[in-house]
Amino acid sequence: MMIYLRLFYEFFKAGLFAIGGGMATVPFLQDISQNTGWYTSGELADMIAISQSTPGPMGVNMATYVGYTVGHKYFGQLGGVLGAFVSTFALILPSVIIIMIVAKMLEKFRDNKYVNAALYGLRPASVAMITSAGIVIILFSFFQINNVYEFGKAVVDYRSFILAAVVLVCSRFIPFTKKLHPILFIIASGIVGIIFHMSVV
Numbered sequence: 466m467m468i469y470l471r472l473f474y475e476f477f478k479a480g481l482f483a484i485g486g487g488m489a490t491v492p493f494l495q496d497i498s499q500n501t502g503w504y505t506s507g508e509l510a511d512m513i514a515i516s517q518s519t520p521g522p523m524g525v526n527m528a529t530y531v532g533y534t535v536g537h538k539y540f541g542q543l544g545g546v547l548g549a550f551v552s553t554f555a556l557i558l559p560s561v562i563i564i565m566i567v568a569k570m571l572e573k574f575r576d577n578k579y580v581n582a583a584l585y586g587l588r589p590a591s592v593a594m595i596t597s598a599g600i601v602i603i604l605f606s607f608f609q610i611n612n613v614y615e616f617g618k619a620v621v622d623y624r625s626f627i628l629a630a631v632v633l634v635c636s637r638f639i640p641f642t643k644k645l646h647p648i649l650f651i652i653a654s655g656i657v658g659i660i661f662h663m664s665v666v
Contacts, residue, residue: 468539469551471501476528476555484591487516487523490556491598494527495611503535506611513602518651528556624661628654 479493491513498504504512516526529549536548574580604610607626608619632650635642 468535469548472532472535472548472552473555475501476532476552477558479528480524480556481559483524484587484594487525487527488598489591489594490524490527491601492594494531495601497531503538504531506605508534510602510605518655524556525553528552628657628661 475493475497479490479497483489483493491509494509494512495506498506498509512527512530513523515530516523519526529552532552533545533549536551537545540548600613601611604612607622607629608616609622610616610619632654636645636647636650637643
């Protein structure tokens with residue numbers, strides 16, 4: 466039972482402070498990994514890939530994935546489903562509470578200078594958190610390290626660089642391919658990843 470309470474606490478905290486959307490939850494997930502040992506940085510990178518490749522908000526997808534994985538690890542199949550529910554519910558609960566309060570009070574405080582100032586301050590904080598999440602993903606995906614202090618242990622993954630460059634060029638600069646639906650790039654990247662993995666094995 467304690468594992469579910471811990472899941473609720475960790476993801477409620479992430480939902481309360483991850484300002485800026487799904488990507489802003491990544492630093493919190495990294496912190497959860499370091500504090501609990503529930504999953505490794507490699508597994509976190511896999512979660513991000515899966516969450517970005519499936520329908521729905523990334524933060525919610527990742528909460529569901531972590532909750533299911535942790536619950537399944539400690540309590541089996543049923544615990545996995547319950548863990549997924551607890552972590553997902555905990556992540557979205559702060560947003561629901563806050564948005565209900567904001568909706569009720571928005572008209573009254575729309576022109577309040579303190580409210581406007583607070584929102585102004587939140588914008589750069591959101592950018593910083595999303596940027597931090599992007600850096601974490603780049604470091605692990607391209608260099609197999611968790612932070613800039615581990616550059617001495619970096620292992621450059623040239624195939625990741627090549628794949629990222631190809632997707633960037635095809636999705637932005639080639640007239641024919643840039644009109645394709647993003648899901649096609651996701652599927653193609655997954656297939657290439659399987660081929661790369663099989664070639665290593």
